[in-house]
Amino acid sequence: xxxxxxxxxxxxxxxxxxxxxxxxxxxxxxxxxxxxxxxxxxxxxxxxxxxxxxxxxxxxxxxxxxxxxxxxxxxxxxxxxxxxxxxxxxxxxxxxxxxxxxxxxxxxxxxxxxxxxxxxxxxxxxxxx
Amino acid sequence: xxxxxxxxxxxxxxxxxxxxxxxxxxxxxxxxxxxxxxxxxxxxxxxxxxxxxxxxxxxxxxxxxxxxxxxxxxxxxxxxxxxxxxxxxxxxxxxxxxxxxxxxxxxxxxxxxxxxxxxxxxxxxxxxxxxxxxxxxxxxxxxxxxxxxxxxxxxxxxxxxxxxxxxxxxxxxxxxxxxxxxxxxxxxxxxxxxxxxxxxxxxxxxxxxxxxxxxxxxxxxxxxxxxxxxxxxxxxxxxxxxxxxxxxxxxxxxxxxxxxxxxxxxxxxxxxxxxxxxxxxxxxxxxxxxxxxxxxxxxxxxxxxxxxxxxxxxxxxxxxxxxxxxxxxxxxxxxxxxxxxxxxxxxxxxxxxxxxxxxxxxxxxxxxxxxxxxxxxxxxxxxxxxxxxxxxxxxxxxxxxxxxxxxxxxxxxxxxxxxxxxxxxxxxxxxxxxxxxxxxxxxxxxxxxxxxxxxxxxxxxxxx
Numbered sequence: 001x002x003x004x005x006x007x008x009x010x011x012x013x014x015x016x017x018x019x020x021x022x023x024x025x026x027x028x029x030x031x032x033x034x035x036x037x038x039x040x041x042x043x044x045x046x047x048x049x050x051x052x053x054x055x056x057x058x059x060x061x062x063x064x065x066x067x068x069x070x071x072x073x074x075x076x077x078x079x080x081x082x083x084x085x086x087x088x089x090x091x092x093x094x095x096x097x098x099x100x101x102x103x104x105x106x107x108x109x110x111x112x113x114x115x116x117x118x119x120x121x122x123x124x125x126x127x128x129x
Numbered sequence: 130x131x132x133x134x135x136x137x138x139x140x141x142x143x144x145x146x147x148x149x150x151x152x153x154x155x156x157x158x159x160x161x162x163x164x165x166x167x168x169x170x171x172x173x174x175x176x177x178x179x180x181x182x183x184x185x186x187x188x189x190x191x192x193x194x195x196x197x198x199x200x201x202x203x204x205x206x207x208x209x210x211x212x213x214x215x216x217x218x219x220x221x222x223x224x225x226x227x228x229x230x231x232x233x234x235x236x237x238x239x240x241x242x243x244x245x246x247x248x249x250x251x252x253x254x255x256x257x258x259x260x261x262x263x264x265x266x267x268x269x270x271x272x273x274x275x276x277x278x279x280x281x282x283x284x285x286x287x288x289x290x291x292x293x294x295x296x297x298x299x300x301x302x303x304x305x306x307x308x309x310x311x312x313x314x315x316x317x318x319x320x321x322x323x324x325x326x327x328x329x330x331x332x333x334x335x336x337x338x339x340x341x342x343x344x345x346x347x348x349x350x351x352x353x354x355x356x357x358x359x360x361x362x363x364x365x366x367x368x369x370x371x372x373x374x375x376x377x378x379x380x381x382x383x384x385x386x387x388x389x390x391x392x393x394x395x396x397x398x399x400x401x402x403x404x405x406x407x408x409x410x411x412x413x414x415x416x417x418x419x420x421x422x423x424x425x426x427x428x429x430x431x432x433x434x435x436x437x438x439x440x441x442x443x444x445x446x447x448x449x450x451x452x453x454x455x456x457x458x459x460x461x462x463x464x465x466x467x468x469x470x471x472x473x474x475x476x477x478x479x480x481x482x483x484x485x486x487x488x489x490x491x492x493x494x495x496x497x498x499x500x501x502x503x504x505x506x507x508x509x510x511x512x513x514x515x516x517x518x519x520x521x522x523x524x525x526x527x528x529x530x531x532x533x534x535x536x537x538x539x540x541x542x543x544x545x546x547x548x549x550x551x552x553x554x555x556x557x558x559x560x561x562x563x564x565x566x567x568x569x570x571x572x573x574x575x576x577x578x579x580x581x582x583x584x585x586x587x588x589x590x591x592x593x
Contacts, residue, residue, distance in 0.1 A: 043419070049278075061444045
């Protein structure tokens with residue numbers, strides 16, 4: 001399991017990358033894709049949709065389960081990764097490059113309050129035991 | 130044979146094993162205020178001999194009708210082999226099996242059924258059935274809203290079956306989905322595409338298109354589908370499966386075809402029986418399959434490379450997704466679907482087309498004969514499949530009652546659902562009717578249609 005130090009995380013297994021232009025990129029963690037197994041389908045939110053922190057906004061479906069993805073912070077969806085429609089397995093291959101959607105954020109403080117890599121690592125470790 | 134196989138001793142032993150005194154103890158955690166007080170209006174049970182006698186007496190009150198009543202449920206010839214095979218022990222269950230993969234025969238049959246329905250609708254995928262046509266339309270509306278993502282409004286022509294529209298309202302109104310009624314042309318009996326202009330740019334998830342519509346009339350489906358596509362909405366086709374043998378299937382309608390098609394499966398080998406059980410079918414494009422409700426059977430290979438059948442895409446379903454499932458549908462109308470699959474296999478594409486053509490030809494023949502009578506005229510100019518609407522000089526209720534006394538079910542009185550049409554009667558003719566049936570209907574209609582009946586003769590009620 002990898003947990004890059006330059007990203008922020010949620011306890012519900014999303015990763016968040018802060019981009020220079022005031023947007024954030026969101027995906028699911030390596031730990032999450034390991035738990036789910038082979039992904040077969042990804043449903044992304046509509047571009048332009050306003051999300052509140054914690055709102056369900058995407059679904060990742062594997063051969064054994066379908067899991068919701070929650071908005072890690074509030075904001076408006078500016079882009080979704082359409083590559084995943086035909087190739088959801090990219091999340092299994094490298095969950096940190098296979099992003100799900102980008103958000104233009106409302107409240108930078110929400111990003112700052114997210115978990116750092118070591119805090120998320122602790123959450124994931126607790127999960128595995 | 131006892132309905133519940135456990136003896137009182139069995140029950141006592143099971144209760145003792147889990148440390149409960151009575152079965153009621155198992156429901157302790159449900160507060161008393163939420164428990165039902167029991168069924169006070171249901172009489173106590175009676176013995177088999179007594180109930181057999183009651184049922185025989187009631188069955189004797191049934192009459193044999195010459196029926197021209199359609200309006201969503203249709204009388205077609207059902208080859209005797211259909212139910213002879215469907216009621217074999219191996220098939221005789223209403224349920225998809227709980228240990229599904231252990232029942233390869235049932236799964237194979239459902240897979241064949243799905244293949245037949247995709248072939249009839251010219252769409253990519255269908256599920257293993259729904260409850261009936263009306264709830265299938267509600268599921269299609271919910272599905273279209275999920276697919277569309279941004280709009281929760283759906284355009285619903287008044288030419289869709291009134292009961293279907295009521296069921297849709299019941300099932301979707303608590304989900305903040307708005308159903309917007311679309312008017313029809315009272316001269317031609319279908320929706321006029323140019324009349325949809327006022328909805329353009331109005332942000333709708335889908336347009337419902339019935340074919341044939343409730344009046345039996347053919348809608349301009351190509352133009353309607355193309356308009357829906359231009360205006361960023363899905364097309365939901367409500368179709369009669371028999372008609373698809375001779376009409377262009379929804380998957381091939383204008384501008385790339387409909388996105389979802391559904392309908393009532395009863396005409397395919399299921400008898401008219403007090404309104405059910407019937408079954409609904411639903412089909413869609415492959416790209417929407419994850420939003421389709423219900424069970425889907427897939428074909429795969431086992432570890433030894435042999436063909437096997439399995440339930441697939443179950444991650445959408447409630448046993449996995451719980452409250453976030455696409456639908457609360459889990460079981461289905463398996464037995465009726467079994468009959469439909471056998472029916473379609475027996476008649477084949479050519480046989481189904483002959484059923485559809487004969488029904489269509491018969492409807493046109495009877496329509497011509499009826500409208501040659503004084504006091505009867507055709508309500509709409511639009512072409513029909515196997516139902517048509519006539520406008521009578523006399524009140525429809527009186528005429529139907531008079532026909533009933535002659536053993537004829539003359540059709541459906543449209544006065545309540547469509548008061549704007551005046552004395553309108555919806556008549557259905559299938560391949561089951563012959564020349565002498567038309568003569569009998571027309572002769573009696575000649576007596577009743579032209580004049581106002583002050584006291585219609587009533588059907589004799591047999592004494593019990």
